Amino acid sequence: MQFKKLSEDKEIYNALQKEIKRQSEGMELIASENYVSHAVLEALGSELTNKYSEGYPGKRYYGGNKFVDDIETLAIERAKQLFSAEHVNVQPLSGSPANAAVYFATLKPGDKVLGLKLDHGGHLSHGHPVNFSGLLYNFVQYTVDKNTGKINMDEVREIALHEKPKMILAGFSAYSRNLEWQKFQDIADEIGAITFADIAHIAGLIAGKQIDNPVPIFDIVTTTTHKTLRGPRGAIIMCKQKFAEAIDRSVFPGMQGGPHDNNTAAKAVAFAEALQPDFTEYSRQVITNAKALADELMKLNFTIISGGTDNHLMVVDLTNKGLNGRQAETLLDKVNISTSRSTIPFDQLPPYKPSGLRLGSPAVTTRGMKETEMKQIAKWIAAAVDSRDDEEKLAQIREEVKQTCLRFPIPSVISEKNGFANPSDDELNKLNNGFGL
Numbered sequence: 001m002q003f004k005k006l007s008e009d010k011e012i013y014n015a016l017q018k019e020i021k022r023q024s025e026g027m028e029l030i031a032s033e034n035y036v037s038h039a040v041l042e043a044l045g046s047e048l049t050n051k052y053s054e055g056y057p058g059k060r061y062y063g064g065n066k067f068v069d070d071i072e073t074l075a076i077e078r079a080k081q082l083f084s085a086e087h088v089n090v091q092p093l094s095g096s097p098a099n100a101a102v103y104f105a106t107l108k109p110g111d112k113v114l115g116l117k118l119d120h121g122g123h124l125s126h127g128h129p130v131n132f133s134g135l136l137y138n139f140v141q142y143t144v145d146k147n148t149g150k151i152n153m154d155e156v157r158e159i160a161l162h163e164k165p166k167m168i169l170a171g172f173s174a175y176s177r178n179l180e181w182q183k184f185q186d187i188a189d190e191i192g193a194i195t196f197a198d199i200a201h202i203a204g205l206i207a208g209k210q211i212d213n214p215v216p217i218f219d220i221v222t223t224t225t226h227k228t229l230r231g232p233r234g235a236i237i238m239c240k241q242k243f244a245e246a247i248d249r250s251v252f253p254g255m256q257g258g259p260h261d262n263n264t265a266a267k268a269v270a271f272a273e274a275l276q277p278d279f280t281e282y283s284r285q286v287i288t289n290a291k292a293l294a295d296e297l298m299k300l301n302f303t304i305i306s307g308g309t310d311n312h313l314m315v316v317d318l319t320n321k322g323l324n325g326r327q328a329e330t331l332l333d334k335v336n337i338s339t340s341r342s343t344i345p346f347d348q349l350p351p352y353k354p355s356g357l358r359l360g361s362p363a364v365t366t367r368g369m370k371e372t373e374m375k376q377i378a379k380w381i382a383a384a385v386d387s388r389d390d391e392e393k394l395a396q397i398r399e400e401v402k403q404t405c406l407r408f409p410i411p412s413v414i415s416e417k418n419g420f421a422n423p424s425d426d427e428l429n430k431l432n433n434g435f436g437l
């Protein structure tokens with residue numbers, strides 16, 4: 001038996017409708033999340049999911065790939081244009097597999113890599129001992145400076161000259177300052193190391209020309225496509241031509257089988273959107289909003305690691321507020337504000353209930369929110385923390401958050417009303433008030 005439409009599968013349909021409602025009525029401050037456009041959702045839900053395409057355009061191991069070749073070639077060309085890349089592989093299924101493919105292409109097990117420590121803002125796949133990266137390779141790590149909360153490039157250089165890693169990795173999942181790409185490259189040149197940047201968090205801000213682009217400088221750069229870049233879940237690898245063959249071989253047949261062609265199409269759509277002038281405006285507003293949120297939180301006596309932000313995110317040290325990141329995450333969920341707990345540099349608490357909370361502005365900016373809403377969000381966070389045992393006050397905040405969210409619709413709201421493939425022009429136009437389409 002096949003379902004004629006999703007609503008006939010009541011269990012999945014009902015859960016999905018609840019999730020759409022949650023996204024619609026909730027303030028999304030998870031720094032790595034965003035809302036894709038209706039066009040990206042259409043590509044994701046397309047018949048391309050039916051196809052197998054192991055290999056690369058013009059060199060497939062299955063028949064019937066003429067149009068998939070066209071789509072993958074478009075995705076590659078658009079990504080090259082967006083990031084000024086010499087070579088792009090658009091097949092990685094997500095960030096960690098992309099990073100794994102980079103290591104497999106360039107290192108042997110046991111080789112030394114220098115990367116940012118996880119609790120200082122790094123990522124699991126940058127050498128954490130429980131991750132494949134830390135298990136297979138010999139990672140040494142740099143940290144942020146205890147006083148400034150910022151990466152000190154003199155210290156990175158000192159460690160690099162002493163340790164002589166084969167690869168230097170620059171990138172983060174919880175660091176709010178700009179990285180000095182050229183300084184990383186200069187240090188790598190001194191010791192003959194490969195440079196690898198993971199720009200998963202800031203790719204959209206780079207594409208929107210608000211943050212310097214490491215792609216023309218670094219040997220290899222990976223990014224996920226679903227964070228500030230506002231595309232489907234997935235990743236890409238960009239590299240200098242001399243690494244192209246090794247990277248492609250590492251992704252397929254080294255790491256992966258058939259690419260997800262519906263995701264490839266959706267990536268191509270997102271890249272085309274990011275090439276438009278309004279994406280520059282979007283990424284500028286993402287940073288403006290993050291700064292407004294950080295400034296207002298600091299006025300309300302919250303401690304922001306490094307004293308502010310240059311990008312879309314910030315890490316709040318909650319120590320002076322008498323609750324940990326896990327408690328804050330749970331508390332804010334109660335008032336429809338989604339956040340993610342975070343370690344802070346030199347954290348005294350364990351990662352499951354760390355001292356910090358990571359906040360980000362990409363999703364709320366896509367909905368069209370600006371500085372006024374950011375200041376209000378900071379006030380709601382402060383009020384929720386101050387009134388954490390007052391259920392009545394929390395209910396009042398939740399209602400205010402919900403009413404604000406409903407004024408800024410998300411693309412998926414369309415699917416709830418009219419069926420996924422048939423939004424009315426009016427509904428599509430309404431989203432143009434924000435940065436949704």
Ligand code: DSN
Nearest residue numbers: 031032095123173174
């Ligand atoms: N899970 C992502 C994040 O939240 O930053 C990184 O992989």
